[in-house]
Amino acid sequence: MYTNLMPQYPKVEWRSCTLHSCVHQRFKFILWLAVQNRLETVDRLMKIGIQVPTDCAFCGATLETFDHL
Ligand SMILES: [Zn+2]
Numbered sequence: 298m299y300t301n302l303m304p305q306y307p308k309v310e311w312r313s314c315t316l317h318s319c320v321h322q323r324f325k326f327i328l329w330l331a332v333q334n335r336l337e338t339v340d341r342l343m344k345i346g347i348q349v350p351t352d353c354a355f356c357g358a359t360l361e362t363f364d365h366l
Contacts, residue, residue: 331363339362340362353365
């Protein structure tokens with residue numbers, strides 16, 4: 298009865314990556330955010346009005362966007 302009441306979603310390709318037991322929970326969460334294009338990049342923070350340095354935190358060369366990362 299319980300499984301019949303639960304919504305059924307199609308399985309996604311990245312499911313096995315997130316369920317792998319040797320991957321740390323933090324990295325699973327970051328992967329989950331990245332797959333959904335919800336990483337807190339500079340361009341997304343600027344859209345909601347948060348002022349942060351615009352340069353990429355890793356290379357400092359350009360605006361930090363999802364595509365750049
Ligand atoms: Zn960079």
